Amino acid sequence: MQSLGLMEGWPVPAAAGAVVRSNGELAGVFGDTGRRFALASVTKPLTAYAVLVAYEEGALELDGPAGPAGATVRHLLAHTSGLAFDEHKVMAEPGTRRLYSNAGFEVLADHVAEATEMPFEEYLRQAVLEPLGMAGTALVGGGSAAKDGVSTVEDLVRFAAEVQAPRLLDPRTVAEAITVQYPGTKGVLPGYGHQSPNDWGLGFEIRDAKSPHWTGSTSSPRTFGHFGQAGTFLWVDPEARWADGRGTGAACVALADRAFGPWAVQAWPQLTDAVLAEL
Incomplete structure (x- = not known):
C-alpha cells in the first residue's frame, strides 16, 4: 500500500507498519516488520485478551470481584474501577468515572495469576501469544501487564487478524469486548484531554464521536484499538470498505521508537485517513 509510505516521512529513528483485512489477508507492509519495539500501552489489549481467555476457561467471572471494594474484572478492563493512573x-x-489506569491492569494480571495458579507472563504466553504464533512478543523482564510489552509488526498483525475473526475466543466474547461498557462515563483520554463520554470496551478504546482523536477523520465510530506512549498504535475499523468490493473491515498496526507527542498527533490521523482511502 502506497499510503504506508507516509511512515517514511515520520520524524522517528525507525518505524514499521502493516494493514491486515478482516479475512486475514495482508494488504501492505512498511519497514522492518520483524523488529521488536516497545509497545507501552498497546500491551493492554494483549493483557485484556488473556483475561478474556481466563474468563472463557472458567477461571474468573467478568462481574466477579477484583481490585478495590465494589469493583469487578469488568470495571478493571473498562477503566472504571476507581483506581488511579499509576x-x-x-x-x-x-x-462512576473513566479513570485510565495502569494500576488497574496490574491488578488484573495479579487476579489472573491467582485464579490460574500461574504467573501472568506465562499465562499470557500460553493463552494468547503461543497459539497465535507471536514468538517475538513478551512482557519485558516480567514487567507491567499494562505497559511493558515488546512486539513486532508481524506479531501484532496476527493479533489484529485474531480480533477480527476470533479463534481463541468465542466471537460473542470479542463482540462484548468492543461494545461500550458503562455508557456515558466521562474521563480523560491520555494525550487528548477530557472526553464526554469517554467510551471504552473491555481493554479496547472505542472511537465513537471522540474529538480530538488519534485515529482519522474518516474512521468509523465503531473503530477500536489502543495507542501507546512509545509511539505505537493498533486500530481495527470494522466498517473500512475495500475498493475491490470483496468485503469490509481492516486493521492497521504502526510501531515507532519515538515517544508519543505532537508529531504523532499530526502523523497518525493522516496515515489512518490515507490507509482508509486506499483500501
Missing part, C-alpha cells in the same frame, strides 16, 4: 490508590467509586 498508583494502587482509589480515586472514585467503581463505575
